[in-house]
Amino acid sequence: MSMKGIKRFLxxxxxxxxxxxxxxxxxxxxxxxxxxxxxxTDTLELNLTKALEIALSENPLILIAQKEVKRVDxxxxxxxxxxxxxxSADGSYNRNLQLPVIFLPxxxxxxxxxxxxxxxxxxxxxxxxxxxxxxxxxxxYQNIKISENDVKASFESARASRLNMQxxxxxxxxxxxxxxxxxxxxxxxxxxxxANLADVKKLFSQGLVAEYDVIRSEVQVRNLRPxxxxxxxxxxxxxxxxxxxxxxxxxxxxxxxxxxSDFQADxxxxxxxxxxxxxxxxxxxxxxxxxxxxxxxxxxxxSQRYPVLAAFANYQLTSQSNDFKFSDYRWAKPFMIGLxxxxxxxxGFSIHHQEKQVRxxxxxxxLQREYAERNLNLQVRNAYVNMQKAxxxxxxxxxxxxxxxxxxxxxxxxxxxxxxxxxxLNDAEIALTQSKLNLNQAMFDFLSAQTQYRKVLGHxxxxx
Numbered sequence: 001m002s003m004k005g006i007k008r009f010l011x012x013x014x015x016x017x018x019x020x021x022x023x024x025x026x027x028x029x030x031x032x033x034x035x036x037x038x039x040x041t042d043t044l045e046l047n048l049t050k051a052l053e054i055a056l057s058e059n060p061l062i063l064i065a066q067k068e069v070k071r072v073d074x075x076x077x078x079x080x081x082x083x084x085x086x087x088s089a090d091g092s093y094n095r096n097l098q099l100p101v102i103f104l105p106x107x108x109x110x111x112x113x114x115x116x117x118x119x120x121x122x123x124x125x126x127x128x129x130x131x132x133x134x135x136x137x138x139x140x141y142q143n144i145k146i147s148e149n150d151v152k153a154s155f156e157s158a159r160a161s162r163l164n165m166q167x168x169x170x171x172x173x174x175x176x177x178x179x180x181x182x183x184x185x186x187x188x189x190x191x192x193x194x195a196n197l198a199d200v201k202k203l204f205s206q207g208l209v210a211e212y213d214v215i216r217s218e219v220q221v222r223n224l225r226p227x228x229x230x231x232x233x234x235x236x237x238x239x240x241x242x243x244x245x246x247x248x249x250x251x252x253x254x255x256x257x258x259x260x261s262d263f264q265a266d267x268x269x270x271x272x273x274x275x276x277x278x279x280x281x282x283x284x285x286x287x288x289x290x291x292x293x294x295x296x297x298x299x300x301x302x303s304q305r306y307p308v309l310a311a312f313a314n315y316q317l318t319s320q321s322n323d324f325k326f327s328d329y330r331w332a333k334p335f336m337i338g339l340x341x342x343x344x345x346x347x348g349f350s351i352h353h354q355e356k357q358v359r360x361x362x363x364x365x366x367l368q369r370e371y372a373e374r375n376l377n378l379q380v381r382n383a384y385v386n387m388q389k390a391x392x393x394x395x396x397x398x399x400x401x402x403x404x405x406x407x408x409x410x411x412x413x414x415x416x417x418x419x420x421x422x423x424x425l426n427d428a429e430i431a432l433t434q435s436k437l438n439l440n441q442a443m444f445d446f447l448s449a450q451t452q453y454r455k456v457l458g459h460x461x462x463x464x
Contacts, residue, residue: 051246183235220429291362307342314337315333315334401439
């Protein structure tokens with residue numbers, strides 16, 4: 001491939017970095033706090049494990065999901081509290097400015113009786129203690145089931161947040177490694193070109209090569225310099241992406257401890273994955289939990305047809321008087337207990353229509369799950385195929401790098417002994433650079449496909 005091909009390759013990588021950065025930069029506006037506030041300029045030695053630890057412990061999306069789990073757990077406890085008795089106390093004081101009256105018919109208590117008769121006293125005091133407890137309420141039990149389902153859903157949502165964050169961190173980290181390795185390749189290529197230029201100038205000064213070789217070598221160095229600058233910009237942009245995800249301050253220098261070559265393209269788990277098991281996929285699990293919740297909601301709607309039985313008790317203290325001599329008061333102390341039964345008879349078909357609505361919602365959710373499962377099967381198979389292709393490409397590119405290194409060494413020796421041309425040497429240099437870039441890209445493609453495969457299957461800790 002020519003120098004134009006290498007530039008097109010680097011421009012393609014650079015566009016990927018730009019698009020990824022545009023997608024990740026808005027995360028800053030979610031209110032993500034910086035996780036490293038120390039004003040110290042100590043270098044942060046970063047590897048994949050440490051990057052994942054920082055993201056999963058400090059990222060606001062993960063923290064929000066953890067808070068949601070706690071909130072839903074309190075809602076579950078609130079639902080269970082409906083089974084406990086409720087006790088209340090109240091008291092009142094009334095001052096009768098005009099006493100209440102009752103009307104009696106004429107002659108009710110003698111010939112002269114009749115008309116209005118005042119009753120009661122100027123002051124009225126009362127206090128009451130009430131208690132009630134549900135003995136049978138089908139709706140309460142269904143509300144408890146719904147709250148238990150919400151807890152499961154919140155845990156699964158938190159797991160989904162972790163899976164998504166792991167995938168984003170892995171992709172950003174591997175992009176940074178690709179940028180670093182591509183920069184190293186271009187930097188070594190630049191050093192080789194500069195070394196060749198020095199050798200050519202030396203040979204030219206001795207009259208062993210033509211001036212054209214010197215000019216051609218200088219052009220080679222100048223042509224490589226923009227690609228080197230572009231690769232350096234790619235490293236900066238990739239580092240910015242990982243800083244955004246992990247919340248690392250710009251003042252803190254980062255040193256990446258790993259290279260793409262440190263990650264083995266292991267295909268052992270691929271050989272065991274003949275059937276793609278989506279049982280741990282978080283999207284499907286969340287849809288299953290939603291279906292389970294809607295089933296409980298249907299039963300909750302049906303519970304409106306069932307009777308409700310409750311027990312109650314009431315104890316009162318009451319007294320009336322025209323003065324405030326409390327020691328002379330006579331207190332009445334009525335006390336009662338009982339049962340209350342409510343039987344629904346007819347509500348104008350509202351329950352029937354509510355049941356129909358929930359049924360239709362369950363059918364919609366089932367269709368949505370079926371559609372999601374088909375798409376996920378396609379995604380996991382596509383990721384699997386991409387891993388296979390990347391594995392094949394890695395093997396081919398590794399052999400290609402070995403051959404390109406040997407070819408460059410041979411051409412360098414031939415040129416120095418006068419049996420080879422500068423054009424052949426430059427071609428060997430370009431072939432070596434391109435083969436190394438291709439190997440890095442193939443390794444990155446494998447790791448990206450592996451990340452997608454891991455995410456779709458719902459694996460958080462590898463491929464056990």
